Amino acid sequence: MSFFKKYRALFLLILSxxxxxxxxxxxxxxxILSHAIRICLGCIGIG
Amino acid sequence: xxxxxxxxxxIFATVVSNAYLKGFATGVIYQGNLxxxxxxxxxxxxxxxxxxxxxIGAIQxxxxxxxxxxxxxxxxxxxxxxTIGGRIVCGWGCPxxxxxxxxxxxxxxxxxxxxxxxxxxxxxxxxxxxxIPYVTLEPWFCKLxxxxxxxxxxxxxxxxxxxxxxxxxxxxxxxxxxxxxLAWMMVAARxxxxxxxxxxxxxxxxxxVSIFRIRVDEEKCTRCDICSRECPVSLDLDEIKRxxxxxxxxxxxxVCPHGAITFGRT
Numbered sequence: 429m430s431f432f433k434k435y436r437a438l439f440l441l442i443l444s445x446x447x448x449x450x451x452x453x454x455x456x457x458x459x460i461l462s463h464a465i466r467i468c469l470g471c472i473g474i475g
Numbered sequence: 476x477x478x479x480x481x482x483x484x485x486i487f488a489t490v491v492s493n494a495y496l497k498g499f500a501t502g503v504i505y506q507g508n509l510x511x512x513x514x515x516x517x518x519x520x521x522x523x524x525x526x527x528x529x530x531i532g533a534i535q536x537x538x539x540x541x542x543x544x545x546x547x548x549x550x551x552x553x554x555x556x557x558t559i560g561g562r563i564v565c566g567w568g569c570p571x572x573x574x575x576x577x578x579x580x581x582x583x584x585x586x587x588x589x590x591x592x593x594x595x596x597x598x599x600x601x602x603x604x605x606x607i608p609y610v611t612l613e614p615w616f617c618k619l620x621x622x623x624x625x626x627x628x629x630x631x632x633x634x635x636x637x638x639x640x641x642x643x644x645x646x647x648x649x650x651x652x653x654x655x656x657l658a659w660m661m662v663a664a665r666x667x668x669x670x671x672x673x674x675x676x677x678x679x680x681x682x683x684v685s686i687f688r689i690r691v692d693e694e695k696c697t698r699c700d701i702c703s704r705e706c707p708v709s710l711d712l713d714e715i716k717r718x719x720x721x722x723x724x725x726x727x728x729x730v731c732p733h734g735a736i737t738f739g740r741t
Binding site (some may be wrong): 446457459467473474 | 536537559617620624641642
């Protein structure tokens with residue numbers, strides 16, 4: 429079994445965590461919040 | 476036993492995702508800090524009772540307006556869940572999946588879904604969630620999403636008379652998409668998850684590599700096909716064995732009377 433195949437879940441876990449933390453550092457949650465607190469007109473079918 | 480536990484888990488996920496009941500009384504959506512958190516399941520964030528953000532909505536928003544046009548936060552969150560359990564959220568924690576499971580209980584003749592249609596969700600993911608929102612600056616998956624119509628469009632238009640005059644042909648199109656899927660849900664198992672859900676499409680990529688996976692013990696397996704007959708998404712034994720992308724991880728196959736199928740850490 430290749431090295432990558434053996435540890436692929438671990439690699440993915442580290443990559444996912446890194447991406448998640450990068451998103452937090454880029455203040456994405458605040459941007460998402462600013463969007464999500466308004467009614468999405470597309471979601472309700474009028475925009 | 477597994478099925479009972481799964482239903483309880485689905486009810487719990489639906490209740491927690493939609494715990495802001497005040498929204499249904501006032502017609503105003505929740506605007507607190509929990510909306511910074513993505514819901515692991517599919518639940519429209521414009522639903523009056525929704526507490527969390529829809530990750531697909533967040534990805535589209537960041538594709539259109541983000542600094543790098545990629546939502547590292549939402550994609551990292553989803554891949555984290557996917558790496559741990561693959562599509563486990565589809566089977567156990569998705570409010571819209573729960574709606575589909577309930578509607579499938581309606582006593583009508585059942586039909587299967589052709590396998591090739593299951594690839595359509597990847598096309599929707601790439602086009603409507605990443606590329607078109609980036610180009611047009613509009614969340615085009617949301618605009619066509621039947622979950623949004625059911626959980627946000629119908630309740631908010633019912634509760635806000637001011638919004639009603641704005642509902643024109645586009646709302647009718649959304650209603651037609653919703654009714655099509657609702658009818659399909661009564662005759663086929665999980666049609667939205669299998670053919671159109673971009674969240675399921677993302678999670679499905681992790682099924683074969685996730686930490687927790689379905690394992691088939693070759694020595695105990697008698698190829699009796701009970702697992703395949705139990706599987707709501709019509710996977711055969713070989714597909715179950717290789718944790719195929721189509722598996723929604725409902726774990727009904729673990730009812731194997733020979734104890735050959737288990738779900739656990741690899």
